[in-house]
Amino acid sequence: MSAVFRLAVVEDLPALLALEMQCFTTDRLTSRSFQWMITRAHAQLLVAERHDQLLGYALVLFHRGTSLARLYSIATASDARGTGLGKQLLQRIESCALEHDCAYLRLEVRTDNPAAIALYERNGYRRFALIHDYYEDHADALRLEKRILQHRDSRSIRVPFYSQTTDFTCGPACLLMAIGALQSERLLERREELQIWREATTVFMTSGHGGCSPQGLALAAWRRGFAVTLQLSLAGPLFLDGVRDEHKKDVMRLVHDEFIAQLHETDVEKLIGAQLDLPAVLAAGGQPLVLISSYRLTRSKSPHWVMVTDCDEDFVYLHDPDVDHSQHRQPMDCQHVPVSHDEFEKMCRFGRGKLRAAVVIHARK
Template identity: 55%
Template sequence: MNLLLRTATLDDLSALVELESRCFEVARLGRQQFRWMMVEANAHLTVVEGDGHSLLGYALVLFRQGSTLARLHSIATDPRARGNGIGQRLLEAAETAAREHDCAYLRLEVCVDDRQPVALFERNGYSNLGLLTDFLPGHRDALRMEKRVVQHPQALQRHVPYYHQTTEFTCGPACLLMAMGALDGAVPGNHQDELRLWREASSVHMPGGHGGCSPHGLALAAWRRGYRVRLHLSDQGPPFLNEVRDAGKRDVIRQAHDDFCSALKDTDIEQHLGEELDLRPLLESGGQPLVLVDGHRRSRSRAPHWVLVTDFDHNFIYLHDPNAERSLQRRPQDCQHVPVTHQEFERISHFGQGKQRAAVVLYPRET
């Protein structure tokens, strides 16, 4: 059977409505809804045309402005044409459409009882994010599934190992271990190394609980281990001070900050003050940047969060996120080389009420 995949046009409306009625017991989309998807919605509708110009299937993908997550709203194959690989072709077209719209993830919901579609998605690498009860028409349960459709292009020759933080407050040390491992070509350290770095670099800035690591403290910890370090800051004052209400804790932050600044004077750590953070020259010159980001955008946490930048290309900046449990991606393998659009990175790399920026960039040890 000859198959042609193309973008749907308004001339396909009648055929799409007929196809919808053959594929689903409860018609999900009518003529006006298909028209709206084509003309007004932020969506892409692919159809499969068979012999005789008949429509044998479609895939509808929805996009949201500023989001790297696309949604496969529906995918349908004419029951009379199944067994010809149409579903596979449509799914591949949907993933291509997501990538072309700068989306790194494609998410969908599928009825738990529809074994063939579930099997198709599983074969194509979609992971199960959970059960949605009474989600579909007829009070049917659905599986929410998702796939990362953009993979790291391996543009850099350097291998960046992944280390998963073992506590909720050691994202900075975990990133530092990954950066040192990348520069040394070695496996990152262990839990003991992680806590040792935390003790060196921490200051009290979290709303409650343990202290987190300041950029100054992480820069000093890396420098003491022989690495060349650049410190990028938008503000010379103590970070996170406006996020803390407790007067005693604010005093501790100031004292820790003053102590770090005093220690920095006795080092050759380069300090750059300003709002701009251009990652391209830092990475191309061999640097490994740790960047402090808005914790809520990355992990639904109020506290700022350290991530490691691993690479960049025209569309995305890639991150290692050390916190898999609280990450939106959930699994450790999905927290490596996480693709974030340049626009989204610009948003998340400002933190706190003052929209501060901070980065610690490591370079290879001096020989």
């Protein structure tokens, strides 16, 4: 009799925990984690059973607002190994991802697990990166990726990833990534992340510390010796709609006016009302930082900077510097994230004024 595949339910918890104990010695999922994945997560937990015996499971997480899925965990019972169950679970998880409009599936695997690596590579997964000291026992991990919708071999991955270290430094983190793409020998350091924020902050924002304005980031990039293009749909002071306190608004206006005065003393190219031509910018070696509304990613209505690493006929690829571990995201989930062109267009309009903003840096000739 062949296995039956279905979505997990809370009643499967004892069998899932027993399987976890049998298959893994470290990095085990807990009862609380399994329950969250089954009942609340943006995920699907698929189980395989025969005669009411749980033979295996596969857990896939979906990255909201993107076309990326992540195989978080997969396990097969010892008496089901060698039967092809692992391959069946993998194929069914890929089908789940396709049903959720995902084009890419990514995963991590221990470097000392050749059988699992062989299974993935036989099924079209390619090595994406090596992570040292990834698991609880300090073992290394391979990251693998498969384009499950349509394969493209030519995508160049040359933009380094830097995760923001505070809630308000997404802009500086993106600028560091852009600098790293143009100067591969440059160290990406927290000291400079915070210094860029000090140079580019609006001082206040909707709450908490102020984020960075397009003008401030453009100036910070120019001061570091890069050619800069600033593209905006609106010229006036930005982000005021979300601030109620008139004193804070006055401070933000003063900061904005000072940025404008400083920009007049530079050769930063300022384009008001122009649309960002991503293929042309990338083909010319430009590194675009783009302001988005984080609502489509996190359901939080706040401005957020991302780094565009590539685009093709189907997707725009992003480095998102905000790694939210509370949502079971790892840095891999935030690198070269594929977003459909339609979804990207919706992301790139912030607030009631539908603000569009980008800072593009080039190496000086």
